[in-house]
Amino acid sequence: MDSTACSASRISSAAGRIDLFLSNEKTQYLAGKVLLANSK
Structure with a gap:
């Protein structure tokens, strides 16, 4: 597995x-x- 596929799967699992x-x-x-507190 190349690094882009690895990072993509890591991002999708985090999502x-x-x-x-x-x-x-x-x-x-x-x-x-x-x-709400931050928007005031």
């Missing part, structure tokens, strides 16, 4: 973890509070 993280309702709630 999958982020999707799982964001699918958690409590995480979405906290992220929303942080975004």
Whole structure:
């Protein structure tokens, strides 16, 4: 496997973890509070 394919698979697995993280309702709630605080 060349380095570009390796990094691409690593990025896609990281993206999958982020999707799982964001699918958690409590995480979405906290992220929303942080975004609101930063937008003021």
